[in-house]
Structure formats: structure tokens, C-alpha cells
Amino acid sequence: MKLSADLIEFQTRLGHAFSQPELLLRAVTHSSMSSPVRQDNQRLEFLGDRVLGLVMAQAILEADASASEGLLAPRFNALVRKETCADVAREIALGDVMKLGRSEMMSGGRRKQALLGDAMEAVIAAVYLDGGFEAAQAVILRLWGKRIHTVDADARDAKTALQEWAQARRMPPPKYVELSRTGPDHAPIFTIEAQLQSGESAKATAGSKRQAEQAAAEALLAKMT
Known part of the structure; x- marks a missing residue:
């Protein structure tokens, strides 16, 4: 062909x-x-x-x-x-x-x-x-x-980095809460909130749950460090 x-x-x-x-x-x-x-x-x-x-x-x-x-x-x-x-x-x-x-x-x-x-x-x-x-x-x-x-010598994804940050401070792992899902089934949009036991949180929106969780973790980690 x-x-x-x-x-x-x-x-x-x-x-x-x-x-x-x-x-x-x-x-x-x-x-x-x-x-x-x-x-x-x-x-x-x-x-x-x-x-x-x-x-x-x-x-x-x-x-x-x-x-x-x-x-x-x-x-x-x-x-x-x-x-x-x-x-x-x-x-x-x-x-x-x-x-x-x-x-x-x-x-x-x-x-x-x-x-x-x-x-x-x-x-x-x-x-x-x-x-x-x-x-x-x-x-x-x-x-x-x-x-x-x-590649960073300590290349970790944001969720892993946030979890390790929390564990180092004797906190339980962060929670990821789905706040909303909008859009059609073939193109959903997720809004996720990453939450620490201490009360801090950050939200992010993306076209998949995984991407939204990573983005929320990154935003929360940036806020805390």
C-alpha cells in the first residue's frame, strides 16, 4: 500500500x-x-x-x-x-x-x-x-x-511527591475528592481537590481523573513548600 x-x-x-x-x-x-x-x-x-x-x-x-x-x-x-x-x-x-x-x-x-x-x-x-x-x-x-x-535525579510525579511530603510530617496520605464531572461522555472534564489532614487543599481541572489528581497534587505541593 x-x-x-x-x-x-x-x-x-x-x-x-x-x-x-x-x-x-x-x-x-x-x-x-x-x-x-x-x-x-x-x-x-x-x-x-x-x-x-x-x-x-x-x-x-x-x-x-x-x-x-x-x-x-x-x-x-x-x-x-x-x-x-x-x-x-x-x-x-x-x-x-x-x-x-x-x-x-x-x-x-x-x-x-x-x-x-x-x-x-x-x-x-x-x-x-x-x-x-x-x-x-x-x-x-x-x-x-x-x-x-x-531527567531530574529525583523525578517523581506530583502525587508521589505530595504523599512523601505528608509522610515525612507524620500525616496520612492525601485524599483526592472528585468535586465535579462535566461534559459529554466522550470528553469528560473532572475537577479534583487534593486534601491534607491538616486542612490545606488545592483544586485542579483536567480531561481525565489522573491528570486532574496530578495537577491538584502539584498545586497543593507548591502551596506547602
Whole structure:
């Protein structure tokens, strides 16, 4: 099969020319566009997550030969989490070539963090299946390269950091309370409040519960430190 002009251009941004172009097409196809003759990217996403994890684990070990597991684990998590995958996807304009159903298109699916992160993992899997591990590794290291060497030595997500802050002061873990959920089912908006036993709290709103909890934790931690 032949790729469309936008996908041919995307290959250049990605840094891999597909010998099996159907893999790339599948990787950028969201479930809202799947059909009996067009597979979506969900299975590729599953595989890509594992390929990314292996490459990152090796990369951070080689980047710091003296780091303990206690330091390596949060660095690893920071590099493979969905937010980072989505950031990389934005840098190569992956959203521009994603194949989305009308409902996702209308709700801004090309900009959604979850969809971008999933598609980035699917593209990694497509490269792996098309060119093997070395090809996938080369793409990942090029796209993630600066992040591998600048990831914080103590890279923790905001919820983990807030929980550790509370535990250090002999407080129970923070609570996360869903204050509201608005919008249609295909594009919900959550407002979450992070609460400490001492009474301090902070709110945040995002397109997923996880993102809203992280943002609320970050806001509360900033308030307390």
C-alpha cells in the first residue's frame, strides 16, 4: 500500500521509513475509526509500552552507572509515563496524522494527552515490528535523548511527591475528592481537590481523573513548600 503525503512527511519527522506502511497506518488509527477492514492501534499500544520500557531501562542504566534502584525507578517512571509520551508526540506533530472518528475530532482529540500518548506508544511498536529492536531503539533514543540526560535525579510525579511530603510530617496520605464531572461522555472534564489532614487543599481541572489528581497534587505541593 501507499502512504498519504502527510504520513510520508511524518516518517521524516519520526526518523524511520516503513517497509510495511500498513503498520504506520494502523499505529495512527484510533479505535473511533476502526472497522472490519481497518485495525486500530490498541494492540500496538500495548506492545509499544513494553518496547519503550526496555529501551528506557537500558538507557538510564548506561547514563548513570552509579545510581541506585531508588533513583533509577522514579527516573524511569518520568520517562515512560503517558505525559512524556504525549509531549514527544507533540514535538513530531503526531496529532496531525492521527485517524480519528468524528466525535473525537469534534472534541479536540488531536490535542488530547491520552490519545497522543497512546498513539506514540503504538508508533514505537510499529517501528519495532517493521525494523526490529535496533530500529525502535534508535527512534526512541533520538526522540527522548535530551530527556534521558536531563531527567531530574529525583523525578517523581506530583502525587508521589505530595504523599512523601505528608509522610515525612507524620500525616496520612492525601485524599483526592472528585468535586465535579462535566461534559459529554466522550470528553469528560473532572475537577479534583487534593486534601491534607491538616486542612490545606488545592483544586485542579483536567480531561481525565489522573491528570486532574496530578495537577491538584502539584498545586497543593507548591502551596506547602
